[in-house]
Amino acid sequence: MSKNDYEIVMGLEVHAELSTKTKIFCSCPTEFGGEPNTHCCPICMAMPGTLPVLNEKVVEYAVKAGLATNCEIARNSKNDRKNYFYPDLPKAYQISQYDMPLCEHGNVEIQNENGEKTVIGITRIHIEEDAGKLNHNEFGAGSLVDLNRAGVPLIEIVSEPDLRSAYEVEQYLRKIKSILEYIEVSDCKMQEGSLRADVNVSVRKKGETKFGTRTEMKNMNSFRSIVRAIEYESQRQIDLIEDGGIVEQETLRWDDISGRTFSMRDKEDAQDYRYFPDPDLVTIRLSEEYIENIKNNLPELPESRRKRYIEEYKLSEHDANLLTGSKYLSDLFEEATNKCNNAKMVSNWILSDISRILNEKEIEPDQIPFTAEELAETIKLIEKGTISSAIAKKVVEELFKDPKDPNEIIKEKGWIQISDEGVIKEVVLKVLDNNSQSVADYKAGKDKALGFLVGQAMKETKGKANPQMLNKMFIEEIKKR
């Protein structure tokens, strides 16, 4: 049998750090970075005798996430301890939620590779604390513990095993990311680890109703590696089954460099977390009024923005979809449009050149270094004829490298468009003189030759000549010959 006879079944556990000001159980800052062990106190360092106090904002943010993903919100919920030893876990237990999570039974809608809408179930969303970090070998032998991240609030969003391809996984994760960004509960910076996912993968023969044995790949934090890892791991499982082997349930580590998965723990080491209710914390009770209030104050979600872009800005469904897929892109679009009043052009620039550069650089929209104003200014310069589209492309490249006022960029670089008729004419005549064959071709009806001539003129002016003027001038001058 071939790969096509198999179906891949996947579920995701997405961990998102919440952007509350303080940690989940103490008043230390949640800020990323900082000198090691400077954002901690006796509570998050687990000094003997200290007690946790639940940050109410964490509950609010998790409820927001639950409501934005169509979850039911639990009126009564509790915290549980997940016990295990590791140096980044100072209490030797993580305070999480086990059998009574805050949110359950939700879903989000995505588009699969065939453009069909498909609903992905969300099993649960619960709150928990992040662990610290180990810095290995930085100062010679051994590892050092940094507890700045210990106690940073997380939500874990667990999906149903509804995902059927790497593409769907990516779409689902993008959807979750954009929802969390829209409701402003997490900055979702994957490169800083504030959004990461555990991917559960199993395969089964098409038509089979029982699930295959799954493996889990932990702490994936880029779209690219998730897609690669799924492709690798599903193929590994299929090959294994085809060779008569059996898939073992295990935790795997994806290695981006070798492009393989590795087993993290053997079965003998199987963890028993000994979950039990945390006796230091009281039941979380939420009133109808509290939940209703959060529901009524949810910000505009991607779905509603998408509709608005189609109606208000007359964007295509495809473009509206792409733009609203990321809150950063969507915000960039709206802000730049407000400043230059040319939605179509802003959309085109974001979806073509800017997206291309993001892809090339393998960075996420939140890492775009320039402002909406700088983008709007670039577009205004095109509209005014100060620069050509060709120059504008270079300006955008420049904005990624060293963001500043585009007016200054073009001045410094000497990229202001040549619209002086005398200068243009001079160039055109020169190009015509040097390319008599092309002139003949054009006259013989080969329209392409005009493009070549314009190109030559652009080369001559280092791309600065006004292309409309060039076109017009070439046609006029050729007629004269």
Added chain:
Amino acid sequence: MNITELTVHELKDKLKNKEISVMDITNSYIDRINDKEKDVQAFVTTLTQEALEQAKNISGEEGEYAGIPIGIKDNICTKGIKTTCSSKMLENFVAPYDASVMEKINQSGMITLGKLNMDEFAMGASTEYSYFKKTRNPWNLNTVPGGSSGGSAAAVAAGMVPWALGSDTGGSIRQPASFCGVVGLKPTYGLVSRYGLVAFASSLDQIGPITKDVEDAAMLLNIIAGHDEKDTTSENIEKKDYTKALIQDVKGMKIGVPREYFGEGINPEVKAKLEESIQTYKKMGAEVEEFSLDIAEYALATYYIIACAEASSNLGRFDGIRYGYRTKNFKNLKDIYRNSRTEGFGAEVKRRIILGTYVLSSGYYDAYYKKAQQVRTLVKKEFDKAFEKYDLILTPTSPTVAFEIGTRSNNPLEMYLADICTVSVNIAGLPAISIPCGVNSDNMPIGMQLIGNKFEEDKILRAAYAFEKEIKFRDNYKPEFRK
């Protein structure tokens, strides 16, 4: 006048009348410690020099209890002073912060004379499980002071501190108070902040006073009780003045006596003294009635499951990484964990961690931990039912008087039975007091336990106060430091 024989309310009166000074008090206690500590061995850390310095600078304006000494059980965190939990694991641990109760103690102007010995991590009923020393019972130095707050009870009984703080998870205030002939009060769960109390079993632990008499217990409770934002399990309820409850009148009070506490296993002399006490209450005008609290027999098993489960998790943080004992013998991370814990914890602590780990393990959770939680609910309901009828429940604090050192320490089950009368109170989160009700033929004190409904410490204190005034235990009996 012997200053170290006075209660705190007596000391306060004499300070106010300028009959004595803060320096007189401090010096008397330091002399007493110097005299008796070698026999009693109640302190892990003495702070006599620091106390003298502090006493010199006391103006009297520091707070209501300016210059009154106190002893603190060594599992309550004290900023800048070692908090060892009587464990090798924390032998050199200095907390960078004060427990919430210590903030209150310090604000009241009290002088901490030292940190008091206990069973390691409060696990035990005799203080024999301390890593450092075995505290002796001042009534008979060959017997245990009880535990786990044995150092606190012995120090108060021996007059080395006028009062002390203890902690009670299954009887650790009341049972040593009973063994040492002093008063010990375990408050309602949630009345006193646990912030800064090194956790043994979080859903059961409470800090409470160990004092010479009931009036002092009410005063110390006034200081330490109250909501604390740092402890979400502390209840936000209106503050009471417990000294207002101290009226010498129990007329019309309804007292229930559960017959299960007087059955098999109770020492006949203890039983006889308790029956005598019941007669005393009747004589004073209380209505005393026998009833059945048959869930009680399950309380001990329930207690050991819940307490050990929580302890196994609470003590995980002692891993040799950030503070506390770290083995010198390691090659890798697992060695650090295994050897630090093997070398740093005593046998009883390990026993409870293993028990607790077992009952929480997958496959056993439902049979043990979950079942225990269900029984816990039933125990609460049984008590609720009893308190519909009675103001108080009267029982012995312990089925026996203080036992000889070494007679139980190698028999964990027998040691666990020392808690049999007290654990159900923690399971139900109720308040209870132990007060002396007499001595046996060997002149060893016998304790009576009065259990109240939640947050009804005032009723317990009232009944205890009236009884104390009636039998005048302190006038009639004194510890003899028998060797």
